[in-house]
Amino acid sequence: MSMRDAVARYVxxxxxxxxxxxxxxxxxxxxxxxxxxxxxxLTLCRLTPDLIYDQMIAAGCARKLVFSWAGNPGVxxxxxxxxxxxxxxxxxEEYSHFGMVARFAAGAARLPFWTLRDYSGTDLPRANPRxxxxxxxxxxxxxxxxxxxxPDVTIVxxxxxxxxxxxQIWGLLGVQKEAAFASERVIVxxxxxxxxxxxxxxxxxxxxxxxxxSAVVVAPWGAHPSYAQGHYDRxxxxxxxxxAISRERAELSSYLDEFVYGVQDRVEYMEKQPRxxxxxxxxxxxxxxxxxxx
Amino acid sequence: MxxxxxxxxxxxGEVVFVGIGLPxxxxxxxxxxxxxxxxxxxxxxxxxxxxxxLPVSIGDPALVTGSLMVCGMADVFQxxxxxxxxxxxxxxGAQVDRHGNINTTVIGDYQRPNVRLPGSGGAAEIALHxxxxxxxxxxxxxAFPARIDFVTSPGQRVKxxxxxxxxxxxxxxxxxxxxxxxxxxxxxxxxxxVGWKLGARPRLDRLDPPTPAELQLLRExxxxxxxxxxx
Numbered sequence: 001m002s003m004r005d006a007v008a009r010y011v012x013x014x015x016x017x018x019x020x021x022x023x024x025x026x027x028x029x030x031x032x033x034x035x036x037x038x039x040x041x042l043t044l045c046r047l048t049p050d051l052i053y054d055q056m057i058a059a060g061c062a063r064k065l066v067f068s069w070a071g072n073p074g075v076x077x078x079x080x081x082x083x084x085x086x087x088x089x090x091x092x093e094e095y096s097h098f099g100m101v102a103r104f105a106a107g108a109a110r111l112p113f114w115t116l117r118d119y120s121g122t123d124l125p126r127a128n129p130r131x132x133x134x135x136x137x138x139x140x141x142x143x144x145x146x147x148x149x150x151p152d153v154t155i156v157x158x159x160x161x162x163x164x165x166x167x168q169i170w171g172l173l174g175v176q177k178e179a180a181f182a183s184e185r186v187i188v189x190x191x192x193x194x195x196x197x198x199x200x201x202x203x204x205x206x207x208x209x210x211x212x213x214s215a216v217v218v219a220p221w222g223a224h225p226s227y228a229q230g231h232y233d234r235x236x237x238x239x240x241x242x243x244a245i246s247r248e249r250a251e252l253s254s255y256l257d258e259f260v261y262g263v264q265d266r267v268e269y270m271e272k273q274p275r276x277x278x279x280x281x282x283x284x285x286x287x288x289x290x291x292x293x294x
Numbered sequence: 295m296x297x298x299x300x301x302x303x304x305x306x307g308e309v310v311f312v313g314i315g316l317p318x319x320x321x322x323x324x325x326x327x328x329x330x331x332x333x334x335x336x337x338x339x340x341x342x343x344x345x346x347x348l349p350v351s352i353g354d355p356a357l358v359t360g361s362l363m364v365c366g367m368a369d370v371f372q373x374x375x376x377x378x379x380x381x382x383x384x385x386x387g388a389q390v391d392r393h394g395n396i397n398t399t400v401i402g403d404y405q406r407p408n409v410r411l412p413g414s415g416g417a418a419e420i421a422l423h424x425x426x427x428x429x430x431x432x433x434x435x436x437a438f439p440a441r442i443d444f445v446t447s448p449g450q451r452v453k454x455x456x457x458x459x460x461x462x463x464x465x466x467x468x469x470x471x472x473x474x475x476x477x478x479x480x481x482x483x484x485x486x487x488v489g490w491k492l493g494a495r496p497r498l499d500r501l502d503p504p505t506p507a508e509l510q511l512l513r514e515x516x517x518x519x520x521x522x523x524x525x
Contacts, residue, residue, distance in 0.1 A: 047415075073351035094414075096414035105368055124414065
């Protein structure tokens, strides 16, 4: 399915939307298509909103942000996010990383909440009343709880999948498996579409099975400026450059005009930046492989 | 100097939860000097990482290549951190108070902040579960106020605060006091960088400057582009 069709069909105004991937495999291609189709009133959830949600907030897609660390990793601030919060125009719901992970774990297991040893002595429960506690029925211990997170749609970028959506990921795994299983609809975006035989030759590498996938989109370089292990490196220069782009509203708007609204899809986005491939293409570091025989 | 002092805090074979920036430099310096068996765990899921370049982000692909294990974040937080497997955790922050509590959430009121900071990330649970917490932060009265606006991570497990002029430690009541000074620094300079009346240990340690070998590793191997080192 094309990205345009997948977003048109599976992402709706007012949805709870998750584009996951911890630094690795963040689907900027999907975020940009959501901006182009001018989705509104979305509740955006991610551990680290990253540049992709900063762009979606700037484009007016978001009503609310659910998160645990909102910065530009290794660089500084997310300025569109900061402007919106400091102006009071974006509702926020804030956890720690463990809290967000636990929310996805509960959602994926279809439980109403998850327990964790966390938050004692912190002000986070005061800032977010949805962080509560429960008494353990076995030990009497007070444990923190967070509510399940069940998104309407989760979008995951991956190295490869077959046409049915059996999806294989290697490198950092983040919380994609839990987010996908917690979600009503799942869009998988891949660098490479492969034959089912390739998947079956290495089943331990499958993170997301076709049975929970709604759509498969092929979009090489679809994670840029994030990265895909074995395909291309993170564009750290772009992340550093975002500081200057996002600091001024006008500068950010002209970025969106040129690189999001100004292109139809990922192919055109890459054609605009012919030197990216050469600069970021991954080197070779093959694993030895294993014997699945019996 | 801060990276060298932090590196010396780490014992060979320890399991360390590594943050980006100076903690990362310190851990990789320790691994290449006195602690070759240090196990570096990053919250992104890389266990036993041996990054061949200085990671700009906590999720750098170089953390994966050649590591011992890569796991999902549910495993990092539940099977490693909450399980009690992490011996040392590094934290930094916009504000540190006299009890080692850290604020990385907001300056001002939470609902109407003057400055919105990134938030917890993994800091809240690292502070609660790592057996020993080391804070790395530069001194200034704004960074070390008597009271902070928001407790993101509590200070109970803080064992050392490594600053740019000396090292603070909690006393018997849990209040941070001056414990050691860097070469050429007077106690008054440290006290001027703290927003409360800073106590001091009866005998202050004098820390050695970085050795030529430590400096060479830091400047030529670990951070040649000076991403985190000043000079």
